Amino acid sequence: MEKTIQIFTTILAVFFLSTSASALTNIGFQNTTVQQNSLRINDTLRINTFVFNYDTASFSGNLAFGLSINGFIAQQAYVEVDTSTFTLAPNSGRQMLLNVKIVTPEFIVGPNVVIIWPITSRPAHDSIKTTIYIKYPDGIQNTLADLDFLSIGFKKNEAIISNLEKIKTLKQVRIFDILGKQIFESNDNFQKNIPFDNYNAGLYFFEFVTTNNQRKVIKAFYP
Numbered sequence: 001m002e003k004t005i006q007i008f009t010t011i012l013a014v015f016f017l018s019t020s021a022s023a024l025t026n027i028g029f030q031n032t033t034v035q036q037n038s039l040r041i042n043d044t045l046r047i048n049t050f051v052f053n054y055d056t057a058s059f060s061g062n063l064a065f066g067l068s069i070n071g072f073i074a075q076q077a078y079v080e081v082d083t084s085t086f087t088l089a090p091n092s093g094r095q096m097l098l099n100v101k102i103v104t105p106e107f108i109v110g111p112n113v114v115i116i117w118p119i120t121s122r123p124a125h126d127s128i129k130t131t132i133y134i135k136y137p138d139g140i141q142n143t144l145a146d147l148d149f150l151s152i153g154f155k156k157n158e159a160i161i162s163n164l165e166k167i168k169t170l171k172q173v174r175i176f177d178i179l180g181k182q183i184f185e186s187n188d189n190f191q192k193n194i195p196f197d198n199y200n201a202g203l204y205f206f207e208f209v210t211t212n213n214q215r216k217v218i219k220a221f222y223p
Contacts, residue, residue: 026055027118028126030093040135041107041178045100047128052093059088064119069106102134104178104203109134109219137180152206152220157197164192169210176205196222
């Protein structure tokens with residue numbers, strides 16, 4: 001039975017999982033395929049790979065993996081396997097499925113560099129390195145470049161929309177959180193200062209729509 005490895009991440013640091021390798025091991029990957037389509041925040045990145053023991057000694061224990069996202073080591077990750085231990089004879093391997101949870105703040109909308117490597121008592125033989133593209137949450141994408149002069153800033157629990165007064169044909173402003181949930185909407189009397197004291201830190205999407213249905217989305221991080 002193939003083992004399923006699930007890696008869940010939160011913020012930045014190094015993680016290690018206990019192993020019982022016998023003074024080993026030179027572990028690597030072969031025939032790796034990475035899911036690349038339709039990935040958004042809170043989706044799962046699926047990586048199929050063949051884990052191979054290049055060493056002259058057998059491996060027996062719980063295989064652990066390191067994970068980095070955009071150059072940062074992922075913290076508080078954990079691995080679930082079907083059984084507590086397994087064995088790899090010299091020059092042999094087994095198929096594995098790695099499920100990486102796409103969460104913030106590690107993953108961002110746009111390109112993300114993901115590296116996974118085995119944690120062993122010897123330097124890793126190789127690693128899985130791939131670049132995946134995370135899409136905007138459903139329903140919030142840019143369709144307009146004419147409003148690039150707009151910018152979003154934050155000060156004293158407020159979002160500040162610079163140059164808002166220049167848009168004479170504005171008909172709607174909406175704000176979405178990273179999950180695509182709408183948290184704010186205004187259809188008239190547009191204000192450049194929007195209270196943000198009731199919202200958590202994180203990435204937000206500001207959508208602007210004009211009377212001629214031009215649309216601009218700006219992403220901004222609320223500290």
